[in-house]
Amino acid sequence: MQLATFQKEKNFILYDAERFCDGGKPLEPPGIGAQEGAARGRCASSMPLEPRWFFPDYWRERDAVTGEAPGRGASLFLTAPDRPDEQWVLRPYRRGGLIARVNDAHYLWTGRERTRAFRELRLTAALHAKGLPVPRPVAAGVWQHGFTYQAALITVRLTGARALADCLADADAALLERVGATIRRFHDSGLDHVDLNARNLLVTPGGEVFLIDLDRCRLRQPGRWQAGNLSRLERSLKKFGASASLPAILAGYHDKSDG
Structure with a gap:
C-alpha cells in the first residue's frame, strides 16, 4: 500500500x-x-x-x-x-x-x-x-x-465480524488459541497495543482473528510491555465474566512462540 x-x-x-x-x-x-x-x-x-x-x-x-x-x-x-x-x-x-x-x-x-x-x-x-x-x-x-x-x-469494515467479547460465551478452545496466536504474531512484530481488550479483537465469520483500534499504539523492542498487554486483556476478560478463557488464549500465545 x-x-x-x-x-x-x-x-x-x-x-x-x-x-x-x-x-x-x-x-x-x-x-x-x-x-x-x-x-x-x-x-x-x-x-x-x-x-x-x-x-x-x-x-x-x-x-x-x-x-x-x-x-x-x-x-x-x-x-x-x-x-x-x-x-x-x-x-x-x-x-x-x-x-x-x-x-x-x-x-x-x-x-x-x-x-x-x-x-x-x-x-x-x-x-x-x-x-x-x-x-x-x-x-x-x-x-x-x-x-x-x-x-x-x-x-x-470487516463485514460480519464480531467482537471477541460477544463470542466468549460460546468460544471453543480452538478459537481462543487462535486469539492467543494472533496476539503473539503482533508481539513478534513489535506492536505494543496499549488497549488490548476483548472488544478490540474481532472474529470474522470464517474464524479469523483481527486486531483493531491502534490509537496510541507503537512498535517497540521486546520488553515488559508484552506482559502488560496480556494483563490488560486478562482484566478485560474478567470484566466480561470470561476469566476461564485466559488459559486457552495463553496456550495459543505460547505455542506460537514455540513454533
Missing part, C-alpha cells in the same frame, strides 16, 4: 494513494519516502477524496450510514462511495476520562505527522503491508483549529 497526503485549507488527509485521487495541494514533508512521493498524481480510481467524508453528518444526510459501533467515539458503518459492495468504519477521535467533560474532541496541535490519526493510519498500513490481520486503512483526516485539532479515521 502506498500512502500520500494532501491539504485543502486547514484539512490534512493521509490516504491510500492506490485507490483515490486527491485533487488537493500536495505536501512534501521532510523524510517522505520515494514511493509516497511517486504515488501522488496517480490513482486507481477517478474518485476524489472529500474532506467532508470525515464528518458523520455528511453520511447521514446521504442515508449512507448502515450501523453504529459501541464506544465513546460513536463509530459509524458506511457504504463506501466508490464500491457499493464495501463498507467503511468512520471513527472520530474522542477523549475519555475526566477531561472529556470539558474537552471531548480537541487535541493539542504539534504538526500533522504527530497527530493521532496520521500516526495510527501509518502504523495500520505498515502492519497491513506485513500481512498482519488489521483492517485495511482508507484515510485519516485532521482539521486544525489554531493550537488544537480534531481528527477521524476511515478503515474498511
